[in-house]
Amino acid sequence: MPGTNLTRAEAQERARLLTVDAYDIELDLSGAQEGGTFRSRTTVRFDAAAAGDTFIDLVAPAVHEVVLNGTALDPDTVFADSRIALPGLAAGRNELLVVADCAYTNTGEGLHRFVDPVDDQAYLYTQFEVPDARRVFASFEQPDLKASFRFTVRAPEGWTVISNSPTPEPEGEGGTLWRFAPTARISSYITALIVGPYHSVHSSWESKGSLREAESTEGGGGRRAGGRTVPLGIYCRPSLAEFLDAEEIFAVTRQGFDWFEEQFDYAYPFEKYDQLFVPEFNAGAMENAGAVTIRDQYVFRSKVTDAAYEVRAETILHELAHMWFGDLVTMEWWNDLWLNESFATYTSIACLANAEGSRWPHAWTSFANQMKTWAYRQDQLPSTHPIMAEIRDLDDVMVNFDGITYAKGASVLKQLVAYVGRDEFFRGVQTYFRRHEWGNTRLSDLLGALEETSGRDLKTWSKAWLETAGINILRPEIETAPDGTVTSFAVRQEAPALPAGAAGSSTLRPHRIAVGLYELDGGRLVRTDRLELDIDGPLTDVPQLAGRVRPAVVLLNDDDLSYAKVRLDAGSLATVTKHLGDFAESLPRALCWASAWDMTRDGELPARDYLELVLSGIGKESDIGVVQSLHRQVKLALELYAAPDWRPEGLARWSEFALEQLRGAEPGSDHQLAWARALAGTARTDEQLGLLEGLLDGSASVDGLAVDTDLRWSLLLRLTATGRADAKRIDAELERDATSAGERHAASARASMPTAEAKAEAWASVVEGDKLPNALQEAVIAGFVQTGQRELLAPYTERYFAALKDVWESRSHEMAQQIAVGLYPSVQVSQATLDATDAWLASAEPSAALRRLVTESRAGVERALKAQAADAAAGRS
Structure with missing residues (x-):
């Protein structure tokens, strides 16, 4: 039985048979405030290349009518396993009517329904990629069966309905009926509906009008001469409206429109562009045509560093680029x-x-x-x-x-x-x-x-x-004369064997790289020369460097042109170890930091030496995004890659250093905030935890540090995880921040408490119960897994494997994947964990998708074991 799956062979056969013209979709969402199910009525017009049989996709609690070319089919007979069988198609034009009850979800798939605790109002949005339009209307759910979609939606009075087409004026008593114009020909997975009492801000973008005359202008775009105005909208829940920095978002969006139209020489292809910040979104954003949905954590309630604004800007531009690449022109199949x-x-x-x-x-x-x-x-x-x-x-x-x-x-x-x-x-x-x-x-x-x-x-x-998997390693091979001049220089390329179990074999590849030459100048590492060249095969000579004085640092793949792991020669590594923070530019610093981290993960650089490198260089790192990455990587290295007997010493050094950096940072700066969050993630001594308590209750302060809502939760989470705060303290903070974000933070804090009762309650809510919405389940899992609570979590390894297959088969994909990955015993770095995983893989007969997720998690434990051994050896030397 297919369940909810669809094979590529099935999709190819259906595409060979069908050409889809148009969908008319009528949805009655008037009961959305109460939840449950909604009536979905879909009429599809399509052509068949020949008489035959096929099917249409639908995930629904009940199907009431199926009418094919005027003939009623018995729903009990033709509807099963997320499919409606369509027997006896006529060659040429066909018309299908499907009337069903579809269900609101709380998993972020299909039509997600969320109730905001601030105003008790429901907010809806769709998420259809990969195969979830079928949760809202009957559809041929594959990207190459494009069609025009016309939505008609009945919604509660006072609500707004947004879709791919421009929003019409509502009709009917109280303005409850919304009839949208048909879309251009698009794939089902990029259709969208966002429904609820959303707050909105509107503006526009003016095209420079330098594009070519269109041969066809289906949709709102095409290649056009002359200027054009594109309406822009930004939406969020009213409870977030005070934090919505709409002008900043519009500015990034207009920048993207300008740049993409110039580079693509093709006008924006749709009639308007809305960006909707929606709650409990599983991904970063989704490229619905003209109606992009974005996780509403990007409406920042508290102070964040500039790195967060950069990530948000990249997300905005990523989805805008999809309007051309993905929406206008779409892949035939998911490969x-x-x-x-x-x-x-x-x-x-x-x-x-x-x-x-x-x-x-x-x-x-x-x-x-x-x-x-x-x-x-x-x-x-x-x-x-x-x-x-x-x-x-x-x-x-x-x-x-x-x-x-x-x-x-x-x-x-x-x-x-x-x-x-x-x-x-x-x-x-x-x-x-x-x-x-x-x-x-x-x-x-x-x-x-x-x-x-x-x-x-x-x-x-x-x-x-x-068409090949795996990664290459590039190493410089340098020989010098006694006077320091280079006698020969070459780039060695390696192709490490693929991990056990991986399909295929390793391969050497052609690379286009730059070689950067750096010298110390007034304490700064500055680039004095750059060579750009093609390399191929195991060894590529670079004769241009012969006869030159050997530079202080030779950096392969400078400017990051290629994709390869890069290693430094001994002389360059010695200089970088002392002066990594002294590169005048941020990109070579980032490349060296990335190389050091990769060496740590590979066991080539012991975790304790990586800590020393970071301690010596991070204070000079100006790029706040790099600083925050280093914070995450150091913590991971200490928690998972450090030898267990040395780990407490390493963590103590790091937490003390974080406190020093917090106290010494410029008041009010991004670096100060980043170090405050780093300390909140690692504080362990009475002094450090006492400072967190003082910052939280106001008895202590750090000049310039704003202890706002989100930072308060970070401080409290550490206090609960270390047993310094109890459930009453969590309840008091939730009363102070009675929002959906507050509910998520509180759920994490409760699950992080170092008691058997807290762990049992968290486990039961996620694994034994299935009532939590996606965002709360994710929050509970995040709080449950605390690296400092290994002994408390040890009994859950056996329980994880006992429950996993049933969870996978009974939950939706998003919810099951959260559990499969999030609750894997990754903090139990031991051979016993590997053995338990292998035994389960051998006996459980998991699906290919579940096998992949568990195997990936197992690889993380195996890598950590090797890194711990390397760190222990360094400690003995």
Whole structure:
């Protein structure tokens, strides 16, 4: 039985048979305030290439009517396993009517319903990627069966309804009926409805009007001459309205419109652009055509560092880029998901780095230090896969939104731009948009366009980079004469074996890299020269450096053009160890920090030595995003990669250092706030915990530090996890912050308490019960897993494996994945954990998706064991 799955073979057969014209969808959401179910009425008009049988997708508690070409079908007969069988299609035009009761969800899938505790009002939004439009209306749920969608929605009086088409004036008594115009031809997964008493702010963007005349202008865009005004809207719940910095969001959005239209030479393809900050959103955002949904944690209630604004800006630009790449032109099947996500990631960072007036011209620094670190980690797991992954079915794709699909793919696109030339790359993209507008494509369509504009044969490049898994290591090989001049220089490329269990084999690849030469000048490391070259094979000579005086630092992959792990030669490493914080520019610092972290994860740099490196250099690090990444990485290194007998000493040094940095930071600065949060995550002595208590109750202060709502919760969470605050203290803080965010923080705090009773209650609410909404379940899991509570959590290893398969089979994908990953005993770094995992994998017969998640978690424990052994050996030497 298919359950809720769909195979690629089934999708191909259905696409061969069908051409879908239009959907008329009527939804009665008038009872949304009360919840339960809603009536969904879908009429679909489509053509069949030949007479035959097929099916349409629907997930619903009840189906009342199925009428195919005027003939009523028995719902009890044709509806099963998320499918409605459609027997006896006529060749040519067909029309289908499906009337069903669909269900509101609290999982972030389908039509999510949330009640704000501030005003007791319900707020709805849809999330359809990958296969969840079928939870709201009957649909042919695959990206290559595009159609026009016309929504008619009945909603409670006083509410607003937003969709892909411009919002109409409501009709009927009390303005409760909303009839939207049909959309352009789009895929079902990017349709959207956002419904509720949302607060809104409106503006517009004016096109510069330098684009080509359109041959066709389906939708609101096309290639147009002359200027154009695009309406812009921003929405959030009224309880967040006081924190909504709409003008800042509009400014980033307009910057993206300007830059993308110039680069793409194709006008924005839809009629308006709304951004809706919605509650309990599972991802960062979703590229619904003209109606982007974004997690409302990006409406900042408290002070955050500039790094948070940069992340939000990247998210805004990422989704805007999708309007062209993903929405206008869409992948044929999910094996090209990476094209959507990698392209949006690359262009969003490029926009931040290059757009006129950008606040974040050093965006590639953040990319190198954060997103590429994610990619490197993912690419060394047993589940590593080619960028262009083989997606056999929906189960495959739903666990494939990973660091390879996003960050490795974007890194490879960045290298491709360096390889073919930026102008040639974007000319190819322009050709691609014009040639495939409103259609579906494969990778070969994009590569063909790029080959035309660049004159390069990309087939070999594609095979090496997109069709193979794993990562390369680049090392410099330098020989010098007695007088210090370089006699030979080469780049050694290695292809480490793929992890056990990974499909395929390792490979050497062609790389376009820069080699940076750095010297100390007045205490600063400055670049004195740069060479850009292609390398291939195991060893590439670089004769240009022969005869030159050896520089203080030789940095491979300077400017981060390629995707590879980079190592420093002994002389460069010695200089960097003393002067990592002294690079004049942020990107080489980030590359060296990333290399050091990778060496720590690989057991090449003991955790205690990584701590020393950070202690010596972080005080000079100006990039706040890098500083915050280092905070997370040091804590992880100490908690998981340090030898257990040395770990308390390392944690004590780090917490004391964090306190010193907090006290010495510039009052009111981003660095001060970052160090306050770092201390809140690691405080352990009576003095340190006493300061947290004092900051919370007002008896202590740090000059310039605003102890606002979110920082208060961070302080309290540490106090509860260390047994310094009880449930009454949590209740008092929740009364002070009686919001949905407060409820999440309180749930984490209760689950973090170091008592058997607190752990049992948290476990029962997540694993034994299924009533928690997605955001609260995530919060409870986050509080439950505390690295300092290993003994208290030890009994839950056995309980995890006993419950896991049933949880996976009985919960929705999002909820089950939270549990499978979040409650895996990752803090129990031991051979016993590996053995328990192996025994479960051998006996449970998990699905491929669940097997992948558990195997990835197991790899984390295995890596931690090796790193701990390396750190212990360093302690003995």
